[in-house]
Amino acid sequence: MNTTTTRLNALRGGQPPVNHNARTLVGLSVNPGCARRALLDACGADKGTVARQAGHPWQFGQSRFALARGNAFEQQVKEYGGARLLALLRESLDLPVEQVAYIPLKSVGDSTGREQRYRQTCRALVGAARGGPDPGTLYDHPMLRLNVGGNDVYLEPDLIAFKIGDRFYIVEIKSFPVIDRQANGAQVAAATRQASIYVIALQDLFATNGLDPELVATSVFLVTPKDFGNTPIATLVDARKQISMLNRQLARMDRIDILLDLLPSGLTFDLAVDTTGVPTRPAANLAADLRRIPARYRPECMAHCELAGLCRDEARQNASLDVYGQGVVDIFGGVDTTHTALALAEGRQPSDDQAGVARTLRHAERLRAALAEGAA
Amino acid sequence: MQNNEETLDELENRLAQLRRALRLAMVERDAARVAQLRQQLHRAESLWEDKAAAEQPVSAADASDASAPAPVSPDAPVSEPALAALLPTREQVHQTLSLLEVPAAPKLITAVHEAFFPGELPASRLASLRRDEERSYRSAPNARPYYLCPALTADRLAPARALLTVSTWPLERRIMGAHSPRVDFLTTATKIASALISYSQLGPRWTPDAQTRAERLLRSFAVSIPGALGPPTLAGHVPALDPDQVGDAAKAELSVHLEVDRRQRSEAATWARDRLSEAERLFGNRLASVRNSASAD
Ligand code: SF4
Numbered sequence: 001m002n003t004t005t006t007r008l009n010a011l012r013g014g015q016p017p018v019n020h021n022a023r024t025l026v027g028l029s030v031n032p033g034c035a036r037r038a039l040l041d042a043c044g045a046d047k048g049t050v051a052r053q054a055g056h057p058w059q060f061g062q063s064r065f066a067l068a069r070g071n072a073f074e075q076q077v078k079e080y081g082g083a084r085l086l087a088l089l090r091e092s093l094d095l096p097v098e099q100v101a102y103i104p105l106k107s108v109g110d111s112t113g114r115e116q117r118y119r120q121t122c123r124a125l126v127g128a129a130r131g132g133p134d135p136g137t138l139y140d141h142p143m144l145r146l147n148v149g150g151n152d153v154y155l156e157p158d159l160i161a162f163k164i165g166d167r168f169y170i171v172e173i174k175s176f177p178v179i180d181r182q183a184n185g186a187q188v189a190a191a192t193r194q195a196s197i198y199v200i201a202l203q204d205l206f207a208t209n210g211l212d213p214e215l216v217a218t219s220v221f222l223v224t225p226k227d228f229g230n231t232p233i234a235t236l237v238d239a240r241k242q243i244s245m246l247n248r249q250l251a252r253m254d255r256i257d258i259l260l261d262l263l264p265s266g267l268t269f270d271l272a273v274d275t276t277g278v279p280t281r282p283a284a285n286l287a288a289d290l291r292r293i294p295a296r297y298r299p300e301c302m303a304h305c306e307l308a309g310l311c312r313d314e315a316r317q318n319a320s321l322d323v324y325g326q327g328v329v330d331i332f333g334g335v336d337t338t339h340t341a342l343a344l345a346e347g348r349q350p351s352d353d354q355a356g357v358a359r360t361l362r363h364a365e366r367l368r369a370a371l372a373e374g375a376a
Numbered sequence: 377m378q379n380n381e382e383t384l385d386e387l388e389n390r391l392a393q394l395r396r397a398l399r400l401a402m403v404e405r406d407a408a409r410v411a412q413l414r415q416q417l418h419r420a421e422s423l424w425e426d427k428a429a430a431e432q433p434v435s436a437a438d439a440s441d442a443s444a445p446a447p448v449s450p451d452a453p454v455s456e457p458a459l460a461a462l463l464p465t466r467e468q469v470h471q472t473l474s475l476l477e478v479p480a481a482p483k484l485i486t487a488v489h490e491a492f493f494p495g496e497l498p499a500s501r502l503a504s505l506r507r508d509e510e511r512s513y514r515s516a517p518n519a520r521p522y523y524l525c526p527a528l529t530a531d532r533l534a535p536a537r538a539l540l541t542v543s544t545w546p547l548e549r550r551i552m553g554a555h556s557p558r559v560d561f562l563t564t565a566t567k568i569a570s571a572l573i574s575y576s577q578l579g580p581r582w583t584p585d586a587q588t589r590a591e592r593l594l595r596s597f598a599v600s601i602p603g604a605l606g607p608p609t610l611a612g613h614v615p616a617l618d619p620d621q622v623g624d625a626a627k628a629e630l631s632v633h634l635e636v637d638r639r640q641r642s643e644a645a646t647w648a649r650d651r652l653s654e655a656e657r658l659f660g661n662r663l664a665s666v667r668n669s670a671s672a673d
Binding site (some may be wrong): 083136231297 | 429481483529537554555556557558561564597600601602629632633670
């Protein structure tokens with residue numbers, strides 16, 4: 001075990017590590033400059049529990065109901081060896097009728113170890129890419145691996161990869177409806193981003209095994225229910241833009257070992273669970289350790305990170321303008337906090353790069369005062 | 377007709393006949409006959425157990441089925457709700473699997489049971505079945521005429537997730553190769569289609585509710601089989617369901633896959649017969665050794 005792994009384990013403490021999935025990696029790439037999140041994710045800490053234990057529980061993402069519906073839909077598309085999926089692929093891609101082989105990769109015998117499953121996935125996919133005697137068509141629940149910030153993370157996708165001709169495609173099953181062939185743009189974008197992570201991981205798998213990463217198609221199949229019903233439809237989405245964007249963001253992420261070097265010694269996310277598994281670490285103590293790692297809060301965090309409650313509080317306490325989003329930050333170029341903004345509005349002498357903003361703020365302050373007088 | 381001179385084989389034939397007759401009586405909602413057959417079955421089972429204990433145990437894989445009408449005599453009627461409770465879960469699952477003749481997941485077993493057999497069989501009751509069956513087998517191997525076992529994966533002969541089979545089936549049928557999910561899916565469609573055809577001849581004795589469920593189930597298969605449904609009748613209307621057409625379409629696609637599937641399954645079965653103990657053949661190989669020849673195909 002190398003020292004980075006040892007240090008990450010110490011950082012996480014006594015709890016078992018949680019797996020990455022595309023959602024967590026997309027979240028990570030939304031805020032590539034945040035060391036706090038990068039470290040929490042790299043060590044496999046359960047951010048939801050950490051945030052709760054630090055006194056800042058944060059709920060985001062799908063409701064329980066939506067999750068249950070999503071799972072039911074996915075089950076329906078995948079059951080009976082992906083029968084529905086085969087029908088869709090035959091229809092939209094002219095998948096030959098002989099191609100029905102279905103390879104479940106969810107477990108290796110009774111074992112579900114990550115490394116073992118990853119090796120099994122490699123064996124199956126690399127074998128198929130090399131044109132084994134009987135290459136498969138659908139691969140359910142492959143275990144993928146990706147190097148993030150110099151650290152290997154396992155990806156546990158709920159999906160199917162499939163092969164037609166000599167190309168592999170990623171299929172992402174999502175339960176948001178497509179009405180009259182129109183889906184909510186934001187949902188499609190999010191689903192495409194997630195699928196792109198798998199494209200990148202699959203490309204990486206082939207490259208690691210001496211095969212051409214171009215074997216992986218850069219378009220992904222989005223399978224969604226049609227018009228609120230349960231009939232699945234497939235849409236081929238060009239994901240090239242998302243793939244290159246995610247690649248850039250992943251590359252921009254600081255190296256984990258460098259981040260680890262900057263940490264004060266003794267810092268840990270350990271929850272000090274008692275014999276019954278209940279965390280006993282005092283909230284203030286855990287929160288203090290979290291705050292010792294630099295974060296970069298922005299409103300997007302609210303939809304992507306379990307720590308958003310804690311980080312937003314912190315940003316508010318520091319009167320940071322980040323709380324109001326990139327738009328506001330851009331308008332206030334050169335001004336970081338609400339304290340500075342108010343001082344400028346009330347006449348404080350601006351620095352050179354604040355001159356433009358200061359004029360606007362003073363103008364706004366005059367209008368506000370005039371309105372207040374009129375109302376009085 | 378029943379005496380102590382019956383051999384185990386004859387007894388087992390009679391048990392199979394009784395079960396079949398019982399199934400029919402239940403479908404026909406003939407409560408009196410059900411009660412009476414149930415008693416006969418019970419007596420025959422105890423007899424079988426005594427005999428089996430006295431003789432060499434038969435291999436579970438050798439127990440066979442046969443068909444002939446069962447002996448019938450009048451008996452006290454039982455009430456309707458009692459009908460449902462008559463068969464233990466394992467027998468309900470057995471009768472359903474005997475209709476399908478392919479490995480099936482609890483969800484499918486429940487759906488088929490709801491459509492073709494009286495009584496309830498909630499999927500939750502199937503959860504512990506596999507474990508119970510294995511425990512029963514291990515405590516007294518082959519004491520029962522059949523066991524409900526997992527299907528086996530072709531590459532490792534490990535228990536396949538969630539799929540149930542019957543121990544008396546040929547090993548080939550209980551093994552899942554890469555093409556088997558599709559082959560079994562199509563086979564299931566043909567079985568449901570023919571059951572639907574023969575049950576609809578029962579007339580009002582097959583409840584309209586059950587028939588609707590059977591049709592819905594068949595349709596859910598048909599949508600994924602090329603040529604199984606006609607074109608939509610009107611814009612937005614679902615195409616009509618013709619069980620014959622579904623069966624034919626499924627058989628047509630089956631002919632494409634059968635050969636390659638049979639080869640994979642029988643290769644794995646040969647391997648299993650050579651290497652595995654009977655218990656492992658029934659309940660799966662728990663050691664994660666891989667068959668090199670057939671891995672990942
Ligand atoms: S919520 Fe906090 S930890 Fe999470 S990404 Fe945002 S700033 Fe970083």
